[in-house]
Amino acid sequence: MATTRLHIDWTACDGRGLCAELLPHLIGRDEWGYPAALTGGVSARSDIPIGQADLEAADEAVALCPLVALRLLAD
Numbered sequence: 001m002a003t004t005r006l007h008i009d010w011t012a013c014d015g016r017g018l019c020a021e022l023l024p025h026l027i028g029r030d031e032w033g034y035p036a037a038l039t040g041g042v043s044a045r046s047d048i049p050i051g052q053a054d055l056e057a058a059d060e061a062v063a064l065c066p067l068v069a070l071r072l073l074a075d
């Protein structure tokens with residue numbers, strides 16, 4: 001079964017946090033305001049596993065990100 005991940009491109013993001021507001025149980029913000037996964041190691045902080053229940057909100061975050069810094073990836 002494919003795994004869906006929400007990838008955050010920190011080089012494009014400006015750290016305003018809209019995605020963290022849409023997925024507050026999955027995405028927090030670091031000390032500079034940039035979004036990062038609440039769980040997982042450092043290398044996984046910009047690739048957030050998305051379960052079926054969060055797909056709609058993740059889709060919305062991708063569509064609303066003002067800097068096109070979010071993508072949904074399927075493994």
Ligand code: SF4
Pocket residue numbers: 008009012013014015016017018019020034035064065066067068069070
């Ligand atoms: S919505 Fe986009 S620009 Fe805003 S914090 Fe999230 S990834 Fe960054």
